[in-house]
Amino acid sequence: MLSGSPENLSEWLERIEACHPSDIELGLDRVRDVAARLALDFPRSKVVTIAGTNGKGSTQTFLDHMLRSAGYSTACYSSPHFLRYNERVRINGAEVSDAVLCEAFAAVEAARGTIALTYFEYGTLAALKIFAQQAPDVVLLEVGLGGRLDAVNIVDPQVAVVTTVALDHTDWLGDTRELIGREKAGIFRAGTAAVCGDPEPPESVAAVAHELGASMYQVGTDFAYQELSSGWCWQGHTRAGVAVELTDLPLPVLPLPNAATALQVLHLLLESPSRKAIESALRAATMTGRMQQLMLGDTECILDVAHNPQAAQYIAGRLAKSPPAGRLHVLLGMLGDKDVSGVLTALQPVGQCWHFASLGGPRGQSAEALAQRMHVLDPQAQCWTYENVPSALSGVRQHVGAADRVLIAGSFFTVSAALEQLERST
The missing domain is CATH 3.40.1190.10 (Mur-like, catalytic domain)
Structure with a gap:
């Protein structure tokens, strides 16, 4: 003891x-x-x-x-x-x-x-x-x-x-x-x-x-x-x-x-x-971090901890039923032991702009590695990389408009960091 x-x-x-x-x-x-x-x-x-x-x-x-x-x-x-x-x-x-x-x-x-x-x-x-x-x-x-x-x-x-x-x-x-x-x-x-x-x-x-x-x-x-x-x-x-x-x-x-x-x-x-x-x-019935809707300034923001292809496919299906008038920005941070390509493949049909955040720790995947996986799927994909989730949120703010929508997903760590940052800014 x-x-x-x-x-x-x-x-x-x-x-x-x-x-x-x-x-x-x-x-x-x-x-x-x-x-x-x-x-x-x-x-x-x-x-x-x-x-x-x-x-x-x-x-x-x-x-x-x-x-x-x-x-x-x-x-x-x-x-x-x-x-x-x-x-x-x-x-x-x-x-x-x-x-x-x-x-x-x-x-x-x-x-x-x-x-x-x-x-x-x-x-x-x-x-x-x-x-x-x-x-x-x-x-x-x-x-x-x-x-x-x-x-x-x-x-x-x-x-x-x-x-x-x-x-x-x-x-x-x-x-x-x-x-x-x-x-x-x-x-x-x-x-x-x-x-x-x-x-x-x-x-x-x-x-x-x-x-x-x-x-x-x-x-x-x-x-x-x-x-x-x-x-x-x-x-x-x-x-x-x-x-x-x-x-x-x-x-x-x-x-x-x-x-x-x-x-x-x-x-x-x-x-x-x-x-x-x-x-x-x-x-x-609602939950923190599961299809949770918040506002990022004037832009609708959805947070979901989806970190595997099955969960990402469900989210993509939900978003496809009611697409934004503008673009969907995806802020994604993932762990290296997850099926990154599977998640990206599931979200690709609904996402137009990709903001990748590095996650720390021994299991964390770098933003650059995520962007590379995205470019394998779509060489013309519009991607930004950030050193962490807070900096990714700041980057997203600079690129979105009121008609757009933001999806934050990929890991509990990603959503937790985003929630903490959003809570501080309110």
């Missing part, structure tokens, strides 16, 4: 960053040992665990809003954060206080003894400690990486969700969708519900559900949705197998496929969800 006792949240975060030599070390033994010492238990809460390459956060957000609109108390754990660590741990939609986090960190520190925990494992145990004390009606846990060996998987869920399966984090999860699907489906449990929102999932997802004896609810088979000109409709099933249909639903700001997945989960958790609560949640 490190010497000295942290006195505030900032000092605690420094402590947990220094607790383990690696950022990632998959495995549950260490976390389970500490959780047993903390006597973590959730006898009064239903637990929903959400894994997936894309869509975890918005699925959690839809569920949180739907449940709270129906009068149920909720707790949410997600990662990473944008501006404040407190964003990761929320009770009934509100971030927990510094004091509550510090108390939970102190409990984990006292329990872990000589066990080295990663930053994510430490934070997960602290969140679970808080949720066990608060005992909300429903606990919504977002997987950090993969599923089977992720720290949140020490908790047995009543409903487990896999939103999508795409190639990402291949060094940790495998280099095929079949391997990655098996890792994500590792959150399934025998005799419980397993919901899959990927319309074309790898066979391994259903195979794991069958091996474990989990009840599978697959989009396109067990639940479905259709987008219409003025809204959308949804069909699904209750846990008892009763068919349910909802028509004329309001279109959400966040991705519609994840709203459909959340509705299936909701009908497995509740006997008869309120139509009014569902409509209210669909209208209210």
